[in-house]
Amino acid sequence: MLSVHYEENYHPGDIFEWVGTNTYWLIYLQDLTERAYFRGEIRKCSYQVAWQDEDGEHSSYIAVRGPVETKIDYIQKHQISVDNPNHSLHILMPRTKETLSYFRRYSKFYLKDEDEGSPLICWRVEATDWISTPGILEITAVEYYINDDEDDLEKKLVGALITKPLDPNPEITEEAPHIEGDTFIKPRVVKEYHFINDTNTRTFAWTTNLDKKIVTINVNPKDPRHIKLLWNPTYSGQFILSYGSYNKTIVVESLM
Numbered sequence: 001m002l003s004v005h006y007e008e009n010y011h012p013g014d015i016f017e018w019v020g021t022n023t024y025w026l027i028y029l030q031d032l033t034e035r036a037y038f039r040g041e042i043r044k045c046s047y048q049v050a051w052q053d054e055d056g057e058h059s060s061y062i063a064v065r066g067p068v069e070t071k072i073d074y075i076q077k078h079q080i081s082v083d084n085p086n087h088s089l090h091i092l093m094p095r096t097k098e099t100l101s102y103f104r105r106y107s108k109f110y111l112k113d114e115d116e117g118s119p120l121i122c123w124r125v126e127a128t129d130w131i132s133t134p135g136i137l138e139i140t141a142v143e144y145y146i147n148d149d150e151d152d153l154e155k156k157l158v159g160a161l162i163t164k165p166l167d168p169n170p171e172i173t174e175e176a177p178h179i180e181g182d183t184f185i186k187p188r189v190v191k192e193y194h195f196i197n198d199t200n201t202r203t204f205a206w207t208t209n210l211d212k213k214i215v216t217i218n219v220n221p222k223d224p225r226h227i228k229l230l231w232n233p234t235y236s237g238q239f240i241l242s243y244g245s246y247n248k249t250i251v252v253e254s255l256m
Contacts, residue, residue: 002027010038013094013135015045015061024061024139028093028136035223036084043092048112051102051157057157062101063092064111068144090122095130095137103128103139108157120153122146161246168238179241180247187231187252195225195243204244215239 001239002025006009014246024045031039043063050059067087075082086233103109107125130137146153152181153158165184172178174196181193195204208215214233220226229241229250236254240247 001031001039002042003034003037006038008038010040011135012040012133013096015094026061026063026094026136028063028092029133042160045214046069047114049091049093049109050112051107052157052160053098053102053153054100058098058102059112060093060096065090073162085121085145087121088126089139089141089143091139091141093137094140095135099137101132103137108144108151108158109141110153110155110158111152120146122158156187165251165253168251179243179246181229181248183230183249184251184253185229186204187234187255189234190228193227193229193241193248195246208239209242 002010002016010016010027011044012027012030014022016027017024021249025042026045027040028043029041031041045061045063047062047064048059050057052058069087073084073086075084093103094217103125105125105127109123110120110123111123115242116194122144123141123143125139127140128137129139131139145227149157150162152159167183177195177197179193180187182191185191206217206219206227208217214231216230216232218228218230225243231237231252234255237252239250239252241250242248
């Protein structure tokens with residue numbers, strides 16, 4: 001339990017350091033019957049978890065219970081038995097914008113601060129509860145497969161080794177005439193493109209360097225500068241979208 005003055009401004013979901021023991025604790029539940037001061041249940045955070053998104057790298061202390069499992073999940077075929085990873089983990093962590101955005105079903109993570117010699121395990125989120133307890137995100141995760149090619153195992157970051165594709169188009173300012181739209185697209189997904197040029201109202205034809213059966217272009221009759229584009233095949237590729245003399249290279253990524 002934690003008991004402090006309300007002026008200290010503690011809330012469920014906050015993490016504090018107990019300096020005398022060099023440990024970190026998560027405030028889990030507030031005792032609402034106590035009116036004179038803030039009183040709440042706390043959980044010890046023995047581990048950290050790190051992840052990265054479009055805004056960079058993040059980390060958080062977490063309270064962990066597990067791993068637990070009462071049986072081995074396996075598949076047997078042709079007298080060959082294969083075990084499936086099925087340890088389960090229960091986690092309490094602060095409910096923030098960053099944690100809510102990343103820790104959703106099927107997202108993966110590794111635990112940090114484990115003892116030397118502990119097995120390296122990748123965990124995958126099976127369920128999240130962001131509703132029951134104010135300020136707290138509860139996660140149920142199961143053991144999953146390690147990806148040596150994509151995950152940075154030293155930093156315990158999922159997908160950190162994936163190289164981001166370079167934009168093949170030259171950099172342009174927003175004021176310059178250009179074709180506005182996604183550079184990287186997926187097959188069989190309709191995308192919209194728009195030509196931006198406030199200084200010239202003349203219209204041109206939309207074309208590509210590929211056959212019309214591969215790339216379909218539907219021009220908006222009310223606004224000829226606006227189109228909907230579709231890459232029809234299921235495989236990846238690359239082509240040039242042109243509006244008059246203005247070009248934009250479009251890269252079609254694999255579905256996998």
